[in-house]
Amino acid sequence: MRTKSIGRYIGVLAALCASALVLGTGCARNVPVHAVVFEEGRDYVKLEKLVDRNKQVVARDYAHPYKFTEEQLRAILDSYEYSEYAFFSWSKPKRVFFEEEIDMLAPSLVKAFAVATKDDTVVFSSTARKRDLLLPTWRQTTGMFFVEVEQLHFVLGNLNVEISDESSELYTEDPRSRWGLKTFKLVRGLNQSEPRVDKKDRYLKKPHDNWIVTDLPAFLARIGGGEEPAAGPEIPSSEVAGEDAQPKPEAPSAPEKSIKDRLEELKALYEAGLITEQEYEQKRAALLQEL
Numbered sequence: 001m002r003t004k005s006i007g008r009y010i011g012v013l014a015a016l017c018a019s020a021l022v023l024g025t026g027c028a029r030n031v032p033v034h035a036v037v038f039e040e041g042r043d044y045v046k047l048e049k050l051v052d053r054n055k056q057v058v059a060r061d062y063a064h065p066y067k068f069t070e071e072q073l074r075a076i077l078d079s080y081e082y083s084e085y086a087f088f089s090w091s092k093p094k095r096v097f098f099e100e101e102i103d104m105l106a107p108s109l110v111k112a113f114a115v116a117t118k119d120d121t122v123v124f125s126s127t128a129r130k131r132d133l134l135l136p137t138w139r140q141t142t143g144m145f146f147v148e149v150e151q152l153h154f155v156l157g158n159l160n161v162e163i164s165d166e167s168s169e170l171y172t173e174d175p176r177s178r179w180g181l182k183t184f185k186l187v188r189g190l191n192q193s194e195p196r197v198d199k200k201d202r203y204l205k206k207p208h209d210n211w212i213v214t215d216l217p218a219f220l221a222r223i224g225g226g227e228e229p230a231a232g233p234e235i236p237s238s239e240v241a242g243e244d245a246q247p248k249p250e251a252p253s254a255p256e257k258s259i260k261d262r263l264e265e266l267k268a269l270y271e272a273g274l275i276t277e278q279e280y281e282q283k284r285a286a287l288l289q290e291l
Helices: 002-023 070-079 099-115 216-223 259-271 277-288
Strands: 031-040 043-051 081-086 121-131 136-148 151-162 184-187 211-215
Touching: 031 099, 043 099, 070 099, 070 216, 099 121, 099 136, 151 184, 211 216, 259 277
Parallel strands: none
Antiparallel strands: 031 043, 043 121, 081 184, 121 136, 136 151, 151 211
């Protein structure tokens, strides 16, 4: 009886795969292929293409290559803000990227967009030593950029994930398939909006909290960005590798709170159910060691 059930299951699966092949969708997923623009430790900027089961590049139609200046991208990166949900309310907007992250990302993104094709997205990872309510820790942020019709799309896959926390798992799928970031949401400023909802698009079926669309002509005109961006010439591939990148400086630490204040904040987080008992005990022990 069990053998018959398994046989029927395999038969149904085979029929689905056959149907998928006829429709041109296939059973295999598209695979991302990367070209490194910059990479150092956990920090990177890469071009990403999707390749199907026949090893053919999945055609897309982004407005690439695109010419940015480093000053323009620094201003855009500095404009990204998020809010964090804590103590039953959303916080005031905070910067997504620290200066050391912008120092790494801006020149690498200039190179990436200059050589990107219409089939490429630009994916990134950046790390910085950031403070939560208690202690500064190394945190990782990942996401994607692409340009469509004079609009720069910025999509986060992860925001401030604690690197030292073994229980933390990075979201590794396409960030557009993620609708939100748990306790974080992006805050849209001037000349920025959310992507349009399109029920026919797998990535746009409902609103996103992790996606910002920037109107490039309006944003750059407002900040005095100079000439309107245009498609840029290709640059030698030897310049893409980022050999001249300098080590990132340490971000300045915020003023220290007293041990007592941080212990009280930690206890409040635990009692509010925002951290687990294990996390509470680990942080408490770390704080007590400072006495």
